[in-house]
Amino acid sequence: MIIAQQSTEMAIASYLTDPSTGATRLMEIILERENMSRALQQVRANKGAPGVDGMTVDQLPSYLRRHWTKVKAALLNGTYEPLPVRRKEIEKPQGGVRLLGIPVVLDRLIQQAVAQVLQQIWLPVFSNSSFGFIPKRCQHDAVYRAKQYVEEGYLGYRHVVDMDLSKFFDRVNHDRLMSRLATRMHDIRVLKLIRKFLTSGVMIGGLVEPANEGTPQGGPLSPLLSNIVLDELDKELEKRKLRFVRYADDFIIFVRSKRAATRVMASVSRFITRRLRLKVNEEKSRITHPWWMCFLGFSFTSKRRDTRIRIHSKSIKRLKDRVRELTDRNCGKSIHQTIFDLNQFLRGWWNYYRITQSTNRFRSIHGWIMRRLRAILWKQWKNPRTRVRELSKRGITHKLAVTTGNARKGPWRMSRVKWLIIALPNAYFRRTLGLFLPGVHLLS
DSSP, X not given: OHHHHHHHHHHHHHHTBOTTTOOBOHHHHHTOHHHXXXXXHHHHHHOOOOOTTOOOGGGHHHHHHHHHHHHHHHHHHTOOOOOOEEEEEEEOTTSSEEEEEEOOHHHHHHHHHHHHHHHHHHGGGXXXXXXXXXXXXXXXXXXXXXXXXXXXXXXXXXEEEEEEBTTHHHHOOHHHHHHHHHTTOOOHHHHHHHHHHHTSOEEETTEXXXXXXXXXXXXXXXXXXXXXXXXXXHHHHHHTTOEEEEETTEEEEEESSHHHHHHHHHHHHHXXXXXXXXXXXXXXXEEEOTTTOOBTTEEEEEETTEEEEEEOHHHHHHHHHHHHHHTOTTSOOOHHHHHHHHHHHHHHHHHHHTTOOOXXXXXXXXXXXXXXXXXXXXXXXXXXXXXXXXXXXXXXXHHHHHHHHTOOOOHHHHTTOHHHHHHSOHHIIIIISOOOOTTHHHHO
16 A cells, blocks of 8 residues: 555656756646646636625636736745635534635636646645545435444444634644645745735735635535645544544544543643644534534434434434524415425435434424424414314314314414324325325334
């Protein structure tokens, strides 16, 4: 494996060097027509909001036709100056705010082109236990690897060091990052360009705030740079022969005993603080068990050697909060529009959580969703005469329809009344209205 890695690095080194002069040609490779075309295609596919200059993604091709010669020359001679990023605040699901920096579309294009080439240089050295922002690896792969560690050995690795880095993207040390980049990249023009992207600043209220640390989230280059920073942590954990899984700045370490977990947590915290110059969030970092932790929205159930992936209770809570928003009885939407919006969310949610192997929660979730839909219909029928008519039309006897339709209970309490459930059965929502229910095939 070492020989294969050395041959890969030699091939990359020869690719980056001009055979006639011996000069590093990394910037020329980045600006090759094919690489720039792929970068433009990716930026247009990602869409995204305009930066501080107001230029949209659709306006970028026409701008490049007029100005690309000048932009390319500035990149080659090292005089290109990126514009500040635009600040955007995004609420986190667990609370708090994530600060995004939206570069102008031209800077996004150049960052994407740089990232595509740098990825080829750094991918061979990235750890097999790192899964975030790496081609052909995803969150599901990280969860499966975590499950493998839980099952390993006679008793398995049943203690987990769950560590959280405090505001990682905002606290990356620029000097350490640049020195790390320089170990595998020797084109000073590219290194200076990356430094300019890091220090371009943030536009807030019309004023530019300087950036002395951090890699702004929102640019195409930021995920790759974060992996390069944390690859040093990966190498340290591998040197200690620890079993770990990392997805971006979210990582967990598996050990056999609580004593070992305490020792590992203390030593890794020291390494992160002193060597990487990052900060560990002590409030969120803890020693736990696989069936209590929340990793990428998942947890595990484990009985002896039978380990199963399950959806964490926090993820279920966020699901219910979103369903409540989409099934608000006061929003004024028709039942068909409500189910259309609900289906879009539930299909996307299930596409991520489909790897779950524990189905005991789905039946109650399905019943709860359909109860909310019954409450919507009951409120939309409004007056007692309409309610009696709708119940009678759905097979309820006139006497029971009158009794139920004239009840003074609210929609939520009425949604569990026997005669309304008979009038609006589960099959009505699923087959007639086309409601999508996550995991329904696992229960049949």
